[in-house]
Amino acid sequence: MTAVLKKARAESKRHRSRNRPPRAPAASLRRAGAWWRSHDLHAVSTPDRLLLAAVGAVLLVVFAATTSHTVLLEDDGLFLLESATLGVSHPPGYPVHTVLGWLASQVPVGTVAFRVHFLSGVLGVLACIVLGWIVARRTGSRLAATCAAAAYGLSEHFWSQAILAEVYTLNALLFFVVLALCIEAAANPRPRVLFAAATLYGISLANHWPLMVLATPALALTLARQWRAVLARAHLLAPALVAGALVPYAFMIWRSNQDPSIAFYGPLRTWRDIVFYISRRGYAGVEASATAGWADKLGFIRYVLSQAMLVLTPAGALLAIAGLVKCWRDGPRVPLVGELVAFFASGVLLALMLGFDYDFLNIAVFRPYPLIAYGLLALWMGTGAAWMLSALDRRGALAVRVGATAVSVIPAVLLMTNYSRNDRSRDDFADRYARVLLQQLDPDAVLFVYGDSDTGPIGYVHMIDGVRPDVTVYNMQGLVFRNRLLPALSSPRRRVERLGAFIASTRKPVYHMTEQILPPAYGEEHFGFVKRLLPGKSPGAPVARNAEASEQFFRDLVHMPEPRDRWERYTRNQLLHQFGNYLGAAEIGPDASLRERLKPLIESAESNYFCLNGMVEILTQFGPDRPAWERAVRYLDRAALLRDETLDRERLGRERYLGGFLAFRLGDRAGAERAFRNSIQIFPGPTNASVSALAQLQQAGPSR
DSSP states (O other): OHHHHHHHHHHHHHHHHHHSOOOOSSGGGGOTTOTTOOSOTTOOOHHHHHHHHHHHHHHHHHHHHHSOSSOOTTTHHHHHHHHHHTOBOSTTOOHHHHHHHHHHHTSOSSOHHHHHHHHHHHHHHHHHHHHHHHHHHHHOOHHHHHHHHHHHHHSHHHHHHTTSSOSHHHHHHHHHHHHHHHHHHHHSOOHHHHHHHHHHHHHHHHHHHHHHHHHHHHHHHHTGGGHHHHHHTHHHHHHHHHHHHHHHHHHHHHHHTTOOSBBSSOOOOSHHHHHHHHTTGGGTTTSBOTTOOHHHHHHHHHHHHHHHHHTTHHHHHHHHHHHHHHHHHHSOHHHHHHHHHHHHIIIIIHHHHOBOOOSHHHHHHHTTTTHHHHHHHHHHHHHHHHHHHHHHHTTOHHHHHHHHHHHHHHHHHHHHHHHHHHOOTTOOHHHHHHHHHHHTSOTTOEEEEOSHHHHHHHHHHHHTSOOOTTSEEEETTSOSBSSOSSOTTOOHHHHHHHHHHHHHHOOSOEEESOOSSSOSOSEEEEOSSOEEEETTSOSOSOEEOOOHHHHHHHHHHHHSOOOSSHHHHHHHHHHHHHHHHHHHHHHHSSOHHHHHHTHHHHHHHTTOHHHHHHHHHHHHHHOOSHHHHHHHHHHHHHHHTTOOTTOOHHHHHHHHHHHHHHHHHTTOHHHHHHHHHHHHHHOOSTTOHHHHHHHHHHHHOSOO
């Protein structure tokens, strides 16, 4: 009988243990006098929600004060165009952002650019509030929740994406909303919560599906304990998920066939077109460089891990580590493993999957990708802060106040540190250069644009702001604009044929900013930052013409402070290189009065690497005599002293190629071969002109 009673008591004890509600992290959490906390675990009170809303309001004011009222670089111009016209963005299309951007663009406040920029800020604020709600629910600490939400919003990379037209704050919002729903469902698998989570997860796949897929382990493992409940309702959840993704994409496909003003690839008519578009196969060559190797992948991994230690300040990183330890000790561990997998997948695994060269511009491209990973850091930071405050509560009120002050300082430090880095309120660089370029064109002219830095800003200023409505803007690749001259993704040969036929048939003056795929069959007049084709003249050195507007803009570029934004600095360097071409053309051109007037500008250009290389390009290819080539050698030697961190391998390889070309022209064949080999060693890509130059030298045999 005694044995039976003991066994019954043991069974009763195990039953009570299994059904006991989660205990607070410390006895002090149960005391009503702990001013820094607000409630017990697994409940978020109304005052907490109000405080998080207040934090969101402050963040929104900060984002509104630091955003630009006109077009920026990166993909900003393209997203502004598709938002204003309800168009189709670049792959995979981002239809959810398109609809939200169109709605924002209709609000009669400020410029179209400000409206869509502000949308990113609103979405970012909502993401921070939801993250703070998760921290409050997990820790019961009001202070930890508000500080985590504020720190995430004021972190450098998140803030940078909340003040321009981009999809990353929407991506973060959708992830953390679905994570919050999964946390709710893990505690109580109510059908409507699971249904909402499945639907919103599907919608998230219609925004930036690659980043969402990488973060999915955090969602799946949060629901691991409720897998039976999920499986039992799979017949309802699966259709909700599929519909959430398919409806936005179906709208995008329908819209692409309505001939909108902006459609990246044009109409999507076949299943092959649709799969190609949504799968992002067109970016296979963009996201995989022929010269990238394991050293580049390791460079991006180091970048992600170093940013993880700095993005919330080193103190925030230490609190995040403490939060991880706390979660691991207290459990449950399976959801934490999911968050860790999502963190490393969104940063480290992504760096391994991509084939970027680790250089100045590609760091800017990669920078917003790990935003979800940084959000998970903020979540862990909040957990660690609550744990620290709980431990200090045992030592008295003074210790708690010191700890609370230390936690509260983190958002303040981030605000002071990152404000100047992200203040784009007066940034009109892209707008100014687009206007300068358009205003120089002849009446009723044609302008060919090529890359994102040309197409987005010029397209926005021309189509949305209405600058130079008499000008017709075409994209050389048949992308973005409705008036495409050739199908998107045409072969280079077909592009040259189509563009050549158009140029030969039109009577309008034709201008362009690049020479990558235009037919090399015409002479050119150079106006500083844009060239006009001369179909009646044979190809040769571009003829420099008077361009006072370009000259003034060049002075502004040379004397402007070094841009903090990597995209702006990269584009500025490209423009300086183009103006260097113009100065080089003036140096060897027939207009002596123009050459004399440009002498002060040439002196200014001699202190800039990109201007010097632009001049060397013209002097090397079209220099008429030995003095011009020797001047180019001096420019190249001076440029070598002005190299900086913005130079990529292709640019450095091109510099060595020019040196080899000049050495050959000056009769130093051995020096030319050394320079060409060095160029190939630096940039072994197939587009390096040194490859063919070295082959021609070797084919010609030894010099006599």
